[in-house]
Amino acid sequence: MNIQIFLKSIAQQDQGKFDVVNKNLFNIKDFNDHTSFALIFNNLSETYDNCLLSKTELKNFSSELIVKGWTELELARVYLLVQISKKFEQKYDHIIEELFKTAGISELIALYKSLPFLPEPKKFLFRAQEGTRSNINLVFNAIGLNNTYPMSFFDERSWNHLILKAFFIDSDVSQIIGTEKRANPTLMTMLTNFAHERVSSGRVVNPELWKLVNLCQDEKF
Numbered sequence: 379m380n381i382q383i384f385l386k387s388i389a390q391q392d393q394g395k396f397d398v399v400n401k402n403l404f405n406i407k408d409f410n411d412h413t414s415f416a417l418i419f420n421n422l423s424e425t426y427d428n429c430l431l432s433k434t435e436l437k438n439f440s441s442e443l444i445v446k447g448w449t450e451l452e453l454a455r456v457y458l459l460v461q462i463s464k465k466f467e468q469k470y471d472h473i474i475e476e477l478f479k480t481a482g483i484s485e486l487i488a489l490y491k492s493l494p495f496l497p498e499p500k501k502f503l504f505r506a507q508e509g510t511r512s513n514i515n516l517v518f519n520a521i522g523l524n525n526t527y528p529m530s531f532f533d534e535r536s537w538n539h540l541i542l543k544a545f546f547i548d549s550d551v552s553q554i555i556g557t558e559k560r561a562n563p564t565l566m567t568m569l570t571n572f573a574h575e576r577v578s579s580g581r582v583v584n585p586e587l588w589k590l591v592n593l594c595q596d597e598k599f
Contacts, residue, residue: 385457385495395425399454403461409469412476415462419455419477419485426454428484446524446553448491455488456495463497471501478505483514490520493527500531507532510540519549529556538565541590542572551586558593566594 390396402418428451445453459477463470474496478489490509493499506528509521521527528540537560544551551557569591573583 385453385460389454389457395454398425399458400461403458403465409466409473412473412480415473415477416480419458419488420482422454422458423451423484426451428452451484452488452491455485456492459489459492460495467497470497474502475505483516486517487520490517490527491525493521494525494530499527503531507536510536510543515547515549518543518547523550523553524555526555528554529560532560534560534562534564538562538568541565542568545569545572545584545587548584551584551590557590561590561593563594566591569594 389399399418399422406414406418428449431445431448431450431453448456459474462473466473474489477485481489486509490506493502493506496502506521509517510528512518522540522544528537532540541551541554541557542565543549544554569587573587573591576583
């Protein structure tokens, strides 16, 4: 199922709320109207609930569309971002960049979750890497967990940093997409050293670490 069709089918289950989103977006004509974009994006919290999508809402869910752990509010915001990219296709990246600059935590979460579904997602590589450096776990998890962006666009150094930090802050590493595909010898060394440091300081080592070390191994090790 196409992501735009899927997002639309979920968002419009409450037609009244859906109409508000589309009407507000329709009324914006100038891509430089940063204030209006920010207000619409932020004020979706007044229209949609910040509760997890229900099984009923996800009954037609395609495994290719990773929305595990999304809330209704996040989905509505991602839908809005996708629509912005369609309406202002020549300048959408400029609009989204401005939203990153003014976003609060909940808005940042939606922005990071939207990245795989936007046109030319590699344009936002800097922002995605910035998300992995965040000291706010919810923000880190938005880009790191159940998100195909890092697997698809991070170089080896950024990928390894993501994995190591996920273990460091006790994120659910099993929810990182692409660990088998992106396994590499450098990561194996980093994880092994990290594990030894934890053992020497009397701390527990996450069992997922050793699973990932095994994935990283190749014949020369």
